[in-house]
Amino acid sequence: MDIILYSAIGSNSSERVEWALNYKSLPYKRIEVSSHELSTSYLKINPFGYVPTISINGILISESMAIIECLEEHHPKNTLFGQTWAERAAIREVCEYVNSSIHAPQNRTVLKAFRPELTENEKRELRGSWIVQCLAKLSPKLWNTSNFAIGSSFSTADIFVASIYKKSCQHGAVRLEDYDKYLNWLSGQKQISASEPKI
């Protein structure tokens, strides 16, 4: 399988896909898309101008969750979708919270459209505090069976949750004790930490 990943440094959604590819030990070529390209030549690849997009044998797929589902279908080894139907449903539920309810409203393009008056610093602050307040609401859904977000193995839910929490920290938001403990524990898991993109 010939895999090309269109990505951008600092992109939270791209980090999810990169982590999944690494965890599944799938070789890929990474193409860095500049912010100029996002709104020009890259629109041919993704009409929304968002990274990531992946090309699998020349077929383009965007949206990180759709990409990871597709990777899982082709390479079920080192599954990222739990062991039972109930775990799979819970994993998808958490990913949807992160992708749609937490990440989407604080996206750069969305803030530019809805809050054009804010300075870059104000946007950073808003993004960080939005993520943190949402993660505080999400925590009752997490870590109920083990130290993993859902069930008792590493999953797409861990990838989405850990990546978005790290993003809020990068924005300088207040730290959440349970999420800090969780990140710390995850970083002690060899295969997981070895596959985590170092951005």
Ligand SMILES: N[C@@H](CCC(=O)N[C@@H](CS)C(=O)NCC(=O)O)C(=O)O
């Ligand atoms: N739901 C999409 C979100 C993609 C997305 O928002 N990507 C961001 C980077 S994390 C982006 O390309 N932003 C560019 C912009 O907003 O101009 C996914 O999961 O792939």
